[in-house]
Amino acid sequence: MGKVICCKIILIVIFVTSTEGNVQGRKENIEKSLQIIHEVAIKSFNILCAGKDYKPLSVTISTVRFDSARQKADLAATLLQDLGVAHHNGLQDAIAKNLLVSESSVLSARVLAINASSGYLANTAWWQRQGVELEGPKKIEKSISLEPGRRIHYPWYEDPDTSPSLRSPKFMEGPLNVTYKGWWTFPYYSCSARRWLMSYSVPIPPPPGRRGLKGFLSLDIDISHLEVNQCEKTIQNRQNEISVFHGTHKCHNTTSRCIYGAHILPKWSRGRYQCVCRDGYYSPHHGGIFNGTLVEVAWQQKEENITDTWDLIFECKKCEPGCHTCIDQSPCLATYNWPFRITLLVFSVSCAFCTMILNIFMFKHKRLKVFKVASPIFLSITLFGCATMYLEMAAIFPVLDTYSCIATKWSRHLGFCITYTALLMKTWRVSLTYRVKSAHKVKLTDKQLLQWMVPILLVMLIYLGTWTVSDTPTAEDILDNEGLRFKQCVYNWWDHSLAIGEVLFLAWGIRVCYNVRNAESLYNEARLISYAIYNIAIVNIMMIAFHLFIFPRAGPNIKYFLGFIRTQLSTSTTITLVFGPKVFRVLRGQGDQWDNKARSRGVSASFSLNGIGLVPEEAPDLYQENEELKEEIQKLAAQIEFMKIVHMEVNNRHLKPKTGGYFSSVNAPTVIHNPSAKTGGCLLAKAEDL
Structure with missing residues (x-):
């Protein structure tokens, strides 16, 4: 068995050796033939x-x-x-x-x-x-x-x-x-x-x-009508070309390509072609286009160890990275200021990390009134959306490619949708409760709002998933003000359609915020959320104007800085407005105290972003219920007292109003109407005045 294997190996070696010898001999014959053709021609x-x-x-x-x-x-x-x-x-x-x-x-x-x-x-x-x-x-x-x-x-x-x-x-x-x-x-x-x-x-x-x-x-x-074409065989080759000479040119294949058609020479001529620098290569000699006859002579001189002209003159040089075509070593790619970008990235990632710490801090103190009346579940969703928007800076940090563009689209739009929807749902609940005219209490729990929020997020997820699968976002080359090229994610009708949808969503949010502009809430949260929504809309509109009109051809570093500014102005400002006062009260030890300023304006303990008459999903808070019962009793007592005085005045018209009293036309008190305690507060003021 071993002898058979050895014999097979020997036969294979002999076959390979003979094949290589035949190939080498064939090349030598072709070169000799080209030399004869050259001698006949010159x-x-x-x-x-x-x-x-x-x-x-x-x-x-x-x-x-x-x-x-x-x-x-x-x-x-x-x-x-x-x-x-x-x-x-x-x-x-x-x-x-x-x-x-x-x-x-x-x-x-x-x-x-x-x-x-x-x-x-x-x-x-x-x-x-x-x-x-x-x-x-x-x-x-x-x-x-x-x-x-x-x-x-x-x-x-x-x-x-x-x-x-x-x-x-x-x-x-x-x-x-x-x-x-x-x-x-x-x-x-x-x-x-x-x-x-x-x-x-x-x-x-x-x-x-x-x-x-x-x-x-x-x-x-x-056969004088046949042509000696030394370039590679292509589909465009004519039938009267001698195929045996295809690929025998002396161009540097890695840096230049052979182009047949030097018609000034006879058909039977060596070097009837031109060597042209490939894309991404250039030559300071002859404009990057070399006569095939000169190339053949230079190659022959190199083979005979006469000169190195073939390597020194007729080899094209590589362009600078990113250059498709060039005439010298001028750069074609925009320079990335990596220390500057790393600084902005570290700050953004730190903000995302701080957002998670803030989420942990909120859940640790979620039983405090300052967090409890503001729906901790929606506050947590808001923080998660803000952290996602911060991570967009990590997606656009490297030289953009397909994967980074996908991450950019998802982090930007999904983070915006999560944050904005969570804030808008809370504001929309205030809008519904604020516009109620009847005595019946509107009950909108967090669970009910989440049922409205989930379809919105589901639509965004389906849109982004379809976009990624059917028309995967890619990076394209664009030029900056200096004509230097860098990568930017492609913007197409998917981006434009989503931008239109987000603008309409922002418009609806602004309208809801406008409707609750006069609403009073504990810790003034409704107004702060409105400010955050206004800020998000203004910042996004300004950034679009910057990109389209002020810096349409900005370089990669400026674009990265604009993305950082947009993230900080929209996301960091939102966190500061929504969570800053709450954290400040907790650190001062006032997180479990009612907002006395709001209560003095007639805002009940139940009137908050948790809704009016909210049915709690946890065990009832007896202290809060007692406070609400006291408020209701005071309202009823004021109404009874007011009705007694009114009836007494009607039945005893000979009694004159007390000077400076409620029925005095001169010193009639000014009544401040409150949307949440409209009737009770007014009657209480009248009763006290009497």
Whole structure:
């Protein structure tokens, strides 16, 4: 078993080694061929053809485009083999001429009769196009290039020492799974024709059992119209491009790309392309566009260790980070002032942490009247929303991407919705109780308000979730005043729709606050919440104006600072207005005392942001109930006393009003009406005056 594994490993190593050797050899052949093409293109004719009449390449070219000529040659060779080439000189001449006439790409056609034993030429029929270097129709004439009695040394003829069954090195390998009757030569430059040619040769052996003359048929195909494109193969490549040369350019692939089309050069030329710097790269030389011929020469000099021009001149330099295109090393990205941003972030996170501490402090003292009458559950929800809005500064702190944009949208809008809705629900309850004209008490518990609040938060959650899943917020590049680029979250119709909804929500909250502007409450909480709601609306409107009109192209640091200012002015101010007086009273030891100033204006102990006639969800407070019963008894006693005096006055009209008394027209007391104790307070004042 071990021997088998070792043998397999050895075979794999041999296969890989041979494959690598074949690839390396193929690259060397391509480079040699490109060098020959370069010499043909730049050297004068006399120097080029002084030594040899042919300049063969060693690369394989697809011959599919010439299949029509090949099939005709195969058919003609079969005919000559059947009839024999020894006794049909006229037939040989006719076949060669018709092969030339039938195909426009054929430059010359010939049928040879060769002595099978000596290899000398016996006779020939050779037709070719004259004036091939001229444009337009070519004259077809019979050639006298070959003379009988001489050996043949042409690219299209097999070596004298090989037989028709063996492959000569001057012929290309045929396609896999395809059998040709003849062989294609490698491309070569013909000095006599001054063109690039390929020849198809078909040997015609003598009839079986007979010796004497053997036949040979060949066609010369003009391939000068093909193009040497050294750039990578693309969909736009034309059919007349030689695919074997694709990807042989000498551009620095990592920093530049090859663009084919230097039409000032012949089609068969090395370096018929340009090297152009890729996006994100630049070159101080030649504007980042290099001639392919110069690049080829520089690369060859580098290979020969002559100069390093190929690396020094023709390699593009990387632009500064964030630059899609550039012409020098100027920055393209806006600079982030990280110490400044970290300072603002630490302060915002500290505020969020203090908010949580304040929440713990409130729950620890939730039985104190200053917190109890203000619905601790709604105060806790408000603090949670404020902490969420503070965390927006953490979401927009780094260089924005998809995840930070999602966190930004959620923290900003969800935090606003939680905070604003909690405050508005309490104010709305005051508005409902304040507008009641009947003696019946409105009972709105915290549980009932939460049932109204949950659908609002649910709508916001559904909207944000749908937004995140269907059209995930992403970051886009924008420019600041200096043309430097930085990331900002995309604003689209999702943002605009939500902004319109929040503006309408703010408008409704302002209307509710306006309705309760004269309402009296314990600890003056209704008015403070109204101020907080007004502040939220004003701050958001001002920040929108700053972003759109005053600083439309502000840099990332200014935008971060504006976000910090907005958060502090809206969130910190809200916490200060709503919780500041309460915490101050608790620290002074007055958290469990009634607001005597409000009570002096006729505000009952039950009139607060917890509602009038609130049904407590906890055990009843006997002290509070006793206080409320005393107030009701005082109201009833004042009403009874007032009715007694009124009836006595009606039935005894001879009695005159006491000077300075209640019924005196001169010194009639001014009665202050209170919305919560409208009747009882007035009657009490009248009774005391009497």
